[in-house]
Amino acid sequence: MARLDNPVTVVTGAGGSEGRQAALRPAAGGSRVGLTDLDASSLDETEALVRETGGEVIAVAGDIVSEQTIDELTTRLVDACSKVDGLVNNVGIVFSKPLLEHPVEDFDGVMHINTCPAS
Incomplete structure (x- = not known):
């Protein structure tokens, strides 16, 4: 299977x-990542860990159901x-x-968060 060029996840x-x-x-596999989470401090920790692996990252703290x-x-x-x-819808x-x-x-x-983001 072919790999994507400069993947973004x-x-x-x-x-x-x-x-x-x-x-x-x-x-770690070379993908650039866009991250989001409600908890800004936990998101900052993840962002720092991604940067330590040499990864490129864009992080936005906020509610994923918010437009x-x-x-x-x-x-x-x-x-x-x-x-x-x-x-990765986690x-x-x-x-x-x-x-x-x-x-x-x-x-x-539950239905709003799990099935209807940004609605």
Whole structure:
């Protein structure tokens, strides 16, 4: 299988342990990465680790369901790299108790985060 030239990968939820690993792996393989997470300090740590591997990174702290966050990350990536080749969508929430014990607002929140970004 052919490899992409100068690949660009977006990783959401990049501040947590799984997202951090999802960012470091493509960066170590030569991919430039665009990162986002709600937690700015955790995102800063991931960004620093990517830079330590020699990877190129653009990081935007914010809520991935916010059009502002999506627009800022995409604009910066397209300006710097002219493309996006891959996405690791590492953001989602789950119920912590049986479904029927949650109010409708909990269900709506899960559906909004897990299935309808920027809507």
